[in-house]
Amino acid sequence: MHRAKYVIPVLFALAALLGITGWWIYRAAQPIELALYFHPFVGPEPLVLNESRYPNPGGEGRFKVRDFQFFLSNIRLTGRTGVYTEPDSYHLVRFDGAEPAFGIVLHDVPRRDYQRIEFGIGVDAAANKSLAQRGDLDPNGRMAWTWEVGYKFVLFEGTLVRGDASVPLVYHVGFDENYKLVSTELRDEPVERRSARLDFRVDILRLFQGSATVDMAALPDVKFDRTDAALLARNFAAMITSMRADAP
Amino acid sequence: MAALIATLLAALATGGCDSRHRAATPLSGFSTPFVFGRFQVPADNPLTKESVELGRRLFYDPRLSATGAVSCSTCHIQRLAFTDGRVTSVGVAGKPMAFNSMSLANLMWGPQHFFWNGRAATLEEQALIPIQHPDEMAQDLGRLVAALSTDASYREMFETAYGEVSAAAIARALASFERTLVSSNSRYDQFLRGEITLNPQEELGRKLFMAHPDVKVSLRGANCIDCHSQFLTGGFSARYDGFSNNGLDDEEHLQPGLQAVTGNPAHRGLFKVPSLRNISLTAPYMHDGRFKTLEEVLDHYDSGIRNSSTLSSLIVEADNRGAAAAGRISLNLTATEKAAIMAFLRTLTDQDFVSAEQFSDPFARK
Numbered sequence: 001m002h003r004a005k006y007v008i009p010v011l012f013a014l015a016a017l018l019g020i021t022g023w024w025i026y027r028a029a030q031p032i033e034l035a036l037y038f039h040p041f042v043g044p045e046p047l048v049l050n051e052s053r054y055p056n057p058g059g060e061g062r063f064k065v066r067d068f069q070f071f072l073s074n075i076r077l078t079g080r081t082g083v084y085t086e087p088d089s090y091h092l093v094r095f096d097g098a099e100p101a102f103g104i105v106l107h108d109v110p111r112r113d114y115q116r117i118e119f120g121i122g123v124d125a126a127a128n129k130s131l132a133q134r135g136d137l138d139p140n141g142r143m144a145w146t147w148e149v150g151y152k153f154v155l156f157e158g159t160l161v162r163g164d165a166s167v168p169l170v171y172h173v174g175f176d177e178n179y180k181l182v183s184t185e186l187r188d189e190p191v192e193r194r195s196a197r198l199d200f201r202v203d204i205l206r207l208f209q210g211s212a213t214v215d216m217a218a219l220p221d222v223k224f225d226r227t228d229a230a231l232l233a234r235n236f237a238a239m240i241t242s243m244r245a246d247a248p
Numbered sequence: 249m250a251a252l253i254a255t256l257l258a259a260l261a262t263g264g265c266d267s268r269h270r271a272a273t274p275l276s277g278f279s280t281p282f283v284f285g286r287f288q289v290p291a292d293n294p295l296t297k298e299s300v301e302l303g304r305r306l307f308y309d310p311r312l313s314a315t316g317a318v319s320c321s322t323c324h325i326q327r328l329a330f331t332d333g334r335v336t337s338v339g340v341a342g343k344p345m346a347f348n349s350m351s352l353a354n355l356m357w358g359p360q361h362f363f364w365n366g367r368a369a370t371l372e373e374q375a376l377i378p379i380q381h382p383d384e385m386a387q388d389l390g391r392l393v394a395a396l397s398t399d400a401s402y403r404e405m406f407e408t409a410y411g412e413v414s415a416a417a418i419a420r421a422l423a424s425f426e427r428t429l430v431s432s433n434s435r436y437d438q439f440l441r442g443e444i445t446l447n448p449q450e451e452l453g454r455k456l457f458m459a460h461p462d463v464k465v466s467l468r469g470a471n472c473i474d475c476h477s478q479f480l481t482g483g484f485s486a487r488y489d490g491f492s493n494n495g496l497d498d499e500e501h502l503q504p505g506l507q508a509v510t511g512n513p514a515h516r517g518l519f520k521v522p523s524l525r526n527i528s529l530t531a532p533y534m535h536d537g538r539f540k541t542l543e544e545v546l547d548h549y550d551s552g553i554r555n556s557s558t559l560s561s562l563i564v565e566a567d568n569r570g571a572a573a574a575g576r577i578s579l580n581l582t583a584t585e586k587a588a589i590m591a592f593l594r595t596l597t598d599q600d601f602v603s604a605e606q607f608s609d610p611f612a613r614k
Contacts (some may be wrong), residue, residue, distance in 0.1 A: 050514050066561060097512075098489065133285050140477035142283055142484040146458045146468070158562045170564035172460075199275065221565055224462045 013128065016049045023173045029159075031108040033195040036075075039243065040068065048216065049097045052161040057134075057208040058215030061162035063169060068145065068204055069094040070154040070236075071123050071176040072137070075106065075180075083094040089119075089189040090135030092143060093202070103201075114186055117198065121236060122153030122179040149224075150174055154236055156207060160211040160216045168199035171232060184242045210235035271295060272296035272409050281432045283440055283479040288354035293372065293420045295427060298409035300325060300608075303425025305405070306418060308609045311395055313385035316339045316465070320422070321609065323349040324386060327602050329526035330429065335537035339384035347546065348537035352556075353431040353525045353601065358482035359490030364519045364535040365490060367509050371423035389415040431601035433526045439595070440479065446595060453592025456585055460562065463570030468547070470581060470589055471566040475521045481596060483521030491518040495553030495577070496562055502556050517558050528594050546586050553577040 040047035042054045043066070051052055052064040073092045077084040093102045122128075125138065128150040131139045138144065143152045156171040186198075208214040211234045222228040275295040280287065305313060310319040325338040328570035330344075330352035336344045346366050351386075355371060368374035378384040378393070396402045397413045410417035436454075438444045446454060457470025458478060475492045476482060483490025491506045493516075502517035519535045535537040539548065550611055553563055555577060568580045581589075599608070 079537055092486065096485075097514075115454070131283060136486075138285060139283065140480045140482075140484065142489045144478060146473065146478050148458075159561060168561035170460075170561055170565045221462075223460060223465075224467055225464045226463070 008131050017037045028111060030111060030194065032111050034077075034091050034106040034109050034123050035091060035197040036104045036106070036197070037102075038072075038093050038240070039100065039199060040102075041201055041203045041205070043203065046100070047204060049095070052159065052237040054160075054161060054205070056216045057140055057219050059203065060170060061160050061167075061217060063158055063160045063216055065156065065158045066195070067155060067157040068092075069221065070121060071151065072104070072142065073120040073123055073127070073135075074118075075104070076118040077109065077112075077116065078116045079112045079116040082110065082112070084109050084112070088134040090123065090137045092136035092141075095202075113221070116183055116185055118183045119182060120179055120181050121240065122174070123151045124179055125176040128176055128179075141231035145172075150176070153178060154232070160220065162217060167220045169216060170223065172223050173229045173231055173232045173236070175226060176227060177212075177226075178229055180233060182237070192209075201241050201243050203239050203241070206239035207232055207236050210238055268423070272298040275300060275428070278428065280430055281437065281440070281479075283480075284354065284432070284571065288370070289427060289468060290370065293423060293485070296409060296423055298405065299421050299424040300402075300428050302395075302402075302405045302409050303421035303423070304318045304607070305402075305610050306422055307425055308611055312379055312387055313340050314387045317444050318385050319347075323384075324352050326604075327609055329353060329431070331530040331533070331604055335532050336383075338513075339378075341383040343383065345383055345486065347535055348532065350479075350522055351419060351530050352426055352429050353496060354480060354482065354523055355426050355429060357480050357525060358477070358485055359520055361490070361509075361520065365505050365508050365519055369425050369586050372416075372419040373420040375419045375426075379418075380421045383487070388527075389418075392418070403579070405488050429601075429607060430465070430498070431598040433600045434525065434598040436481075436592075437598070443529040446592075451592075452585070452596050453588035453590070454595075456589050457592055461566050461568045463568065467613070468568050468581075469563060469566070470579060470585070472549075472561045472589075474560070474566070476524055480523060481525055482523035487558045488515065490521050492514065492521050492560060493556065493558045494518040494519075495555070495559050496536075496538070496548070496550075497556065498554040498558040502558070513553055514558060517556060522591065525596050526601065528597050542590060543586075545605070549579060550586065551576075551578045 015191055047065060050064055050066055052062045054063050056063055070093050072093050073089055075086040075089045091104050098181060116243060127134060127137060133139070137151070139147060143150060143155060152172045152174045154171070154173045156169065160167040160170040208216065213232050219228065222232055273296055274295050278295060293299070307320045310316050312319055318340050319506035321331045325332055332349040335347065335348055337349045338344055352366065359366065361369060361394060362368040362374040368377060376389065379387045382388065393413050395416060405415060406413040406417055435444060435446070439446050456468060456470040457472040459467055460474055461467060461469040475494070477484060488506060488510065497503065499518065504516060506518040507513060521542070526540060531541060533545045534541070539545045540567045555564070564577055566579055
């Protein structure tokens with residue numbers, strides 16, 4: 001009967017082991033919530049709407065931003081053990097001045113060791129041809145041109161002020177060929193916790209400064225000209241960067 | 249044991265319906281065009297046969313006003329696509345008010361902010377405001393509920409639809425009726441469904457309507473689409489995208505508009521972009537009814553725009569001669585193009601909508 005004195009501690013140890021394992025398995029199976037925040041900047045400065053404070057990148061005068069919106073599509077997380085793809089992943093990112101950043105929350109993301117996040121700026125060709133309302137896509141919305149043309153991917157409206165002259169600025173960039181993929185490494189990002197957040201910088205100035213520098217007086221509007229649209233699209237391909245990555 | 253279960257089941261079966269009102273029946277046969285897109289009905293006010301019927305009755309009942317002479321339908325007349333033909337509406341006070349009566353059609357799409365300045369967030373909220381406004385219907389809600397409660401047929405309708413006669417039930421019923429006011433059988437709708445083709449003039453007008461001009465690629469346009477969505481022809485639904493300063497007034501005369509609701513100075517002079525469905529029936533035009541004819545409206549957009557700090561860059565920049573930076577704001581459309589746009593706008597008239605029995609005065613057929 002002397003062995004009886006071991007029974008209780010052994011049972012305790014077993015229960016604890018089961019408990020810990022169970023909790024570990026349970027935790028690993030729990031989906032996480034991942035929040036993506038997009039912070040608007042014009043160069044080094046956070047965006048301030050409706051103030052002509054930003055120098056024309058390629059010429060004289062200062063410009064103001066009245067509206068800036070763009071589609072961010074097909075968010076994907078990739079890791080060694082699997083891929084997460086957000087369903088109906090079409091987000092209209094917009095900066096109306098009400099909030100300092102635009103947030104997208106991904107729910108029910110399987111907990112994995114993700115290494116990259118990918119998304120598109122614009123709308124992929126299949127969705128661009130469709131009238132289906134998926135995510136924020138809306139054929140009766142401001143970003144729709146017409147069903148024959150598809151969606152505006154990036155919308156910038158503002159004014160360039162040069163001395164006494166005010167030049168209206170209208171940059172509506174769309175067309176299938178201008179859909180741009182952004183891929184960022186998730187090094188050191190805490191994506192294994194129950195909820196995690198990633199912060200991105202959206203630099204509106206990159207639309208006009210990058211592979212080509214734009215003089216807004218010479219090119220005050222871009223709409224349906226394919227060459228001009230492609231030029232701005234090459235620029236906006238680089239407008240979103242991880243804020244952690246570019247921290248000093 | 250079986251007896252006990254049977255008793256419990258019987259109790260459950262009656263228990264669900266033993267409250268004061270019988271269950272209302274979901275509205276059947278209600279469908280909307282795919283191209284109009286999604287719509288939402290509040291979870292606490294589903295569309296039912298009874299709520300819509302009650303709402304229709306209330307809409308046409310002058311007892312909703314203090315004088316017993318004014319109903320919703322006084323300013324929203326079906327044959328005029330639920331407008332009143334006046335520059336600005338006249339209610340119990342007998343004096344013209346500040347705003348033009350807005351057409352009631354396809355209200356579940358477009359900006360879910362009601363009135364010209366967007367001050368009501370739901371149709372339910374909107375419905376009670378004119379009833380109580382001293383110049384419109386000047387009714388006291390308590391008195392109205394008491395008056396309707398003395399009417400046996402109203403009592404029964406309210407009980408079936410909402411369980412009781414109350415101000416909230418009046419608002420919900422009116423909102424339900426308004427949600428069913430769907431206009432979707434104009435020639436444009438028939439064209440969208442592939443049932444008809446537009447004639448060449450209408451087709452030119454449609455193309456101009458749907459295009460922002462771009463001289464660089466020789467695209468002529470009237471930039472209507474910049475504010476009026478392609479299928480609904482109304483304002484955009486996201487946030488305040490469906491509000492615009494359309495150049496009616498210069499800086500000095502700019503009215504508060506949406507700014508009165510949001511407090512945002514960038515929203516000064518912005519008003520709700522209305523649906524253009526049945527537009528040839530809804531004269532006079534604009535939030536203050538200042539234009540008598542559609543021709544005047546078109547002339548305004550072509551060459552009458554007044555500049556101000558909140559005027560959209562899209563309007564300033566839109567010019568079919570590519571001279572936007574050179575001073576005067578003008579679309580520079582030709583007479584042929586203007587006539588084509590007029591022809592297209594006339595394809596938005598829906599005779600079925602303005603004559604449909606289910607939207608008409610239920611008191612008229614006795």
